[in-house]
Amino acid sequence: MAKNRQNEPANQPNQQNKKSKQLDQYRKDHKDSTLTTNQGMPVSNTADSLKAGERGPTLMEDFHFREKMMHFDNERIPERVVHARGFGVHGYFQVYEPLTELTSAKFLQDPSVKTPVFVRFSTVVGQKGSDDTVRDVRGFATKFYTDDGNYDLVANNMPVFFFHDAMKFPDFVHSIKPEPHNEMPQATAAHDTLWDFVVNNTESAHMMLWLMSDRAIPRSFRMMEGFGVNTFRFVNAEGKGRFVKFHWKPLLGAHSLVWDEAEKLRGADPDFLRRDLWEAINQGEYPEFELGVQILEEEDEFAFDFDILDPTKFWPEEQVPVKIIGKMTLDQNQDNFFAETEQAAFHPGHVVPGIDFSNDPMLQGRLFSYLDTQLLRLGGPNFAEIPINRPIVPVKNNQREGFHRMSIDKGAVSYSANSMRGNSPAPDPENGYKHHAEKVEGRKTRKRSDSFNDHYRQATLFWNSMSQPEKQHIIKAFHFEVGKVKDKTIRQRVVDMFNHVDGQLAAQIATGVGVNPPESPGGSGETAASPAVSQENTVKAATTRKLAILIENGFNMDDVVQVTTQLGSAGLHADIISKNQGMITSADGQQIEANKSYAISSSVMYDALYIPGGKQSTDQLMKHFDAKSFVNDAFVHAKTIGAAGSGIDLLMAADIRQIMLADTNTTNQVVTDLGVVTIHDTNELTAFTQEMIDNIAQHRHWARENKDGKMSG
Structure with a gap:
């Protein structure tokens, strides 16, 4: 059913293309045009103001300068009170x-x-x-x-x-x-x-x-x-x-x-x-x-x-x-x-x-x-x-004037009802907007219905619906957000307030923000959950995800080509990252461009990480603090990490040791442990790459989050 919903319907005449035509006309009007003033007059020079002599004062008669500066000085409008960005x-x-x-x-x-x-x-x-x-x-x-x-x-x-x-x-x-x-x-x-x-x-x-x-x-x-x-x-x-x-x-x-x-x-x-x-x-x-x-x-x-x-x-x-x-x-x-x-x-x-x-x-x-x-x-x-x-349909009413009026309305009539224009524009009783005929009665009052008074049961419902990693993230968020509150009394009141939601939640908040846990564990009594609100139950796909590939001179070109080709076919994108941007030479003399360096990239910008083989490349990567930091961040953020051949050595150098890695005695075996995918034999990487794609689709591997490579803590 979902697949059918996503299919495009047959092409039929489109009655809703007016906005697209407006945009197309805008682009046409502004392509390869001559610079003009706001009045449409062609401009000969917009780099130098009009002066009395080459080193003299600017003249007030320079209307182009005045107009340009006036507009610049008034370009900003008040930003939104909320939703400004x-x-x-x-x-x-x-x-x-x-x-x-x-x-x-x-x-x-x-x-x-x-x-x-x-x-x-x-x-x-x-x-x-x-x-x-x-x-x-x-x-x-x-x-x-x-x-x-x-x-x-x-x-x-x-x-x-x-x-x-x-x-x-x-x-x-x-x-x-x-x-x-x-x-x-x-x-x-x-x-x-x-x-x-x-x-x-x-x-x-x-x-x-x-x-x-x-x-x-x-x-x-x-x-x-x-x-x-x-x-x-x-x-x-x-x-x-x-x-x-x-x-x-x-x-x-x-x-x-x-x-x-x-x-x-x-x-x-x-x-x-x-x-x-x-x-x-x-x-x-x-x-x-x-x-x-x-x-x-x-x-x-x-x-x-x-x-x-x-x-x-x-x-x-x-x-x-x-x-x-x-x-x-x-x-x-x-x-x-x-x-x-x-x-x-x-x-x-x-x-x-x-x-x-x-x-x-x-x-x-x-x-x-x-x-x-x-x-x-x-x-x-x-x-x-x-x-x-602006709507795509004509606007016809008797509203006139005001700041920034664009329409030029013709005629003397701007009111309803009228006879001079045959009562045009006229309401349309048949097709015009009609409010729902709801019966409303009651006394004027500044009160709220008692049905709004339960402040905690749905909060508990949401908490009950979270997976364990999601709950831990919420607790850590409270530690940061409430921990920044200087007034200890407010921090204590936060704990006491959320004790009405869940006693264990309140106790864990208290531990992180330096106040007393509740004297008596509380809760709202709600025991139900709503699985739909947990992101653990969302759609999971690797499509459009971004992968970082770390290499230096001496990398294995076949490792990179095999993996990036298969990833591209699955709708993923890869960036080649090295100490410096520019051309990198493989072990067999081929070249590929590193389009990113550590200076302008970071593990946090990517969904996954891949380290191809090539001993010379790996040896250099192991000497780079940035490369090891890249690996460590990907690990503690629970992202998929793949390593082939000697690329596994970088995982070891980054202290990722107790994760199960590929065994040299079974060189053609793909090994996966908590989102870390490895293989020693790099001659055929199809199964390895597919395993990476499947793991990337999971988004995260939460058992690794905030743990070092030894899985301690």
């Missing part, structure tokens, strides 16, 4: 089958139609200049350019949120941002004010476990799930409504970095995630995500032991299965970061007929906040006319 790509979405029974949304009806999309991935807390691999929630916002106007699915890579009501959003963001007296720390939750907020707002317990989990440090935007978080509605043509939650499922599976990797990447390549996405698309390895929905009938609204409108809760997939309805393919990088990614304006209130809202209190607040923030950031109410935000 983002990266956007283009693509398209196709539904697998008509969803007429569920929704009247047109883009979810015809499998032959490719709906253009623009997706912006982002971190939440950091400024624009912060790093990609910080521990943070990731945004996953998708703009669908549909025949009914733009639809924005504003999602995160975690299905729950920190609080129930949007009223707390300013308080939460103030607490997690750099502290106002010294503007530190940047792009992290590891400080007093955030954890002070947490212990005083215990509804955040569930989300904080997700934030401490591996989900907060994804391996790639291509390997990251997306969740709509809030509860929406599907409404069909008959007006029947159903509650819905949205899911993006990456076809490569959901995978993460380990914390030590993430920290090292902040120095080695702070743009690691955006570079990974950019390069994958340029190589034609288009990221694919399936769109899934969880559907609840309105009569089942109160059928669960949690409130389905509570944004601090998710709907366990074991109770409410995810129906896969379509696939998104991201196949084109942006042409201009500022014009597209930076000026893109997303808003959960940008819906189309067939999609409506629920009474989720956090969603209701977002409907105001997202729109309001664009007015300052993009300079006024006409941000929808910016090309990246």
Whole structure:
């Protein structure tokens, strides 16, 4: 079934290609053009200002200089309050089958139609200049350019949120941002004010476990799930409504970095995630995500032991299965970061007929906040006319003027109803948007439903669902994040708070942050688990993974050629890494280019490591501290390591000894132990390489994590 879903439908006339035509025209207009002023006048010289004599003062009449500097001085716009650091790509979405029974949304009806999309991935807390691999929630916002106007699915890579009501959003963001007296720390939750907020707002317990989990440090935007978080509605043509939650499922599976990797990447390549996405698309390895929905009938609204409108809760997939309805393919990088990614304006209130809202209190607040923030950031109410935000269908209304108005509206009439223009543009009672006819009644009150008051059971459900390595990662994250809190009272309150989730978890947090364990082990009483939320149960594949190959002069060329050829056929990529970039000579006099050196590469940038044979090469590698560090990092980060022939000697030099290595008495035998794959006979490496591919697909070999080569500790 999954295979059939991924097949492309037959080519049919595409009604949704207008956005692509706009981009093609943009490229055509800007190819091989003459430099002009903003008024279109050709420019003869843009390197020298107009002066009174060659060494004289610049003249005020130099309009080209004034215009150029004026624009430069005003190029920056206010960055987003949250989600400031983002990266956007283009693509398209196709539904697998008509969803007429569920929704009247047109883009979810015809499998032959490719709906253009623009997706912006982002971190939440950091400024624009912060790093990609910080521990943070990731945004996953998708703009669908549909025949009914733009639809924005504003999602995160975690299905729950920190609080129930949007009223707390300013308080939460103030607490997690750099502290106002010294503007530190940047792009992290590891400080007093955030954890002070947490212990005083215990509804955040569930989300904080997700934030401490591996989900907060994804391996790639291509390997990251997306969740709509809030509860929406599907409404069909008959007006029947159903509650819905949205899911993006990456076809490569959901995978993460380990914390030590993430920290090292902040120095080695702070743009690691955006570079990974950019390069994958340029190589034609288009990221694919399936769109899934969880559907609840309105009569089942109160059928669960949690409130389905509570944004601090998710709907366990074991109770409410995810129906896969379509696939998104991201196949084109942006042409201009500022014009597209930076000026893109997303808003959960940008819906189309067939999609409506629920009474989720956090969603209701977002409907105001997202729109309001664009007015300052993009300079006024006409941000929808910016090309990246412009719908592919005509916009016809009586809204006029304002900053940065692009449209030139004709005629004297700008109001409804009117007779001078035959009441045009007129509402369309038949096809226009209709809100779901939900009966609403109640007294005005600043209260929250008692059904929102359970702050711990789903947090325990999440903890119960984690594999043992994932649990250890969460505990270590608490040790780092809470350990950075200076106020010991807050640290103690964190331990006491999470004792309501799980007593053992609280005790282990206490051990690492220097406070007292709970006097009495606690817990919420929840014993169930949801296997779907553990990344151990995700899709596992080696496709598009990156391999480092360490060589020096005197390496065995056949070892490299055999392995890289087979890896390439399996969709993997390899970099040749040496002490210096440039040509490296093999033992038989052939040459290959080392495209990376230790100075510009690191084990943390790769998914696996291979050391080919060649005694001269291995002898040199064993003298290099960087080479041994490369091996050691790959080992403690639990990545697949392969070594052939004399390459095994480097593993020994790096102190990887008690792992079972290939025996010289069985030279043609492939030996695998905890993701370390070795062979002595390098004449035929097919079985060896396939074993490496199978091990790389596992992502990590957790029994090795944070252990030295002797497997001590």
